[in-house]
Amino acid sequence: MGDLMAEEMAILPGMEEIIGLxxxxxxxxxxxxxxxxxDCAPTGxxxxxxxxxxxxEWFMDKIFHLERTVMRVVRPMAKPFAPIPLPDDSYYAAIERLYRRLKGVDKYLLDPQVTTARLVTNAxxxxxxxxxxxxxxxxxxxxxxxxxxxxKLIPPHVMDAHFKNWLTAQMGYVEQIEDYFAPIPILKAPLFESEIVGLERLRRLASELYxxxxxxxxxxxxKPYHYRFEDGRYILQLKLPFASREHIDLYRDVDELIIRIGSFKRHILLPHKLLKSRIRSASYKGDTLLIEFAEASES
Structure with missing residues (x-):
């Protein structure tokens, strides 16, 4: 194996993302x-x-301290027989230091006044x-x-017969995009005569977009989700556009909700007031998942 390939394979999964954070x-x-x-990579x-x-955060809250304690007890007995080296406490201390350095970054990522995403698509x-x-x-x-x-929208003044069908198809997809994502602003960039490289062309692109x-x-x-109080009950309203009802799985843990769509899942920490409330019902209407919590007296 060459040095370059060995170096690439030695990078642990997720390390580039952690360094970025x-x-x-x-x-x-x-x-x-x-x-x-x-400038983010493809969706996955x-x-x-x-x-x-x-x-x-989930790992640190649910597993880390238990695993560290168990290893402290088991390591001296298991070390002579273990087929691989067991991590010593410095390993867990390093994870804890990393967590402390990352702690708080989510509050910036999840604040819509601080962080937003702009999706780039083609028609x-x-x-x-x-x-x-x-x-x-x-x-x-x-x-x-x-x-x-x-x-890369073909400008309407391009009358070449070769692009006629492309232009018609793009106009149809732009209409779909405007319908799909409303009321989110839709910004349109034309197909330029050359690649966007250099400050002058970037300024031209910025002028077209903004x-x-x-x-x-x-x-x-x-915000993608919020709680509301209605008829004496709390309802969690979570925006999930383009999801299919049959692909949404919902689980309740002690202090959190777990929502899974395909291979992706999200842990939503419940406010203290809802810790003793069971899920009364869940429904998917339009592009919104509605989760209704029973009152504590009903639980």
Whole structure:
């Protein structure tokens, strides 16, 4: 195995995402920049990046301290017989230090006045479907989407017969995108005559997308979920656009709800007031999952 391949394979899964989060936390705490822009990878890797803080918090709250205590007791007895080296306490201390350095980054990621996502799509059937899925999963992880950018639109003045069908198809998909994602702003970027490289072309792209608007301004800030009180009961209202009812699984743990869609899941910590309340009903209406909690006296 070559040195380059060995180095790539030695990177632990998730380490790049963790390093990215550490830098974000550092830059925000130090106020190093006015705006931080993350050019995220395709949907799956972006979701792994977004879900890391909640996954690590769940591990630290539910498993870490128990595992560390068990290892302290078991290690001296099992060490002579274990086929692999058992982690010593410094391993757990390092994880704890990492967690402390990451702690708090989720409050920045989940605040729609601080962090928003802008989805970039093309006016093509499969790409639009992938963008719908990305939007659904971002809502699941409470990331506010404040705009959808439709990229590489053929300008209407292009009359070449070769592009006629493409132009007609794109117009139809743009209408679908506007319907699907309303009321989120839809920004449109034309297909330029050359690749967008360099400051001048970036300024031209910015002018096409934003006009006189400030690109750093939050364009739409609705939170993906909130609680409301109605008829003496609390209802959790969670926006899950483009989900299918049969693909949504809902579980209740002691102090949290677990919502799973396919291979992705989200842990939602329940407020103290609802810890003793059971789930009375759950329904999926339009693009919203409604979870109704029984009063404590009914539980």
């Amino acid at each position: 550490l830098y974000i936390n550092q830059y925000i705490e130090e106020q190093s920049y006015n705006v931080i822009i993350l 890797e972006s979701l792994r990046f977004i879900s890391l803080p909640s996954a690590l 093509e059937k499969m790409v639009v479907r992938e963008t719908q899925r990305a939007f659904m999963y971002l809502c699941l992880y409470e990331i506010a989407v404040d705009a959808v950018v439709v990229n 006009g006189a608007q400030d690109p750093t301004r939050v364009l739409y800030a609705e």
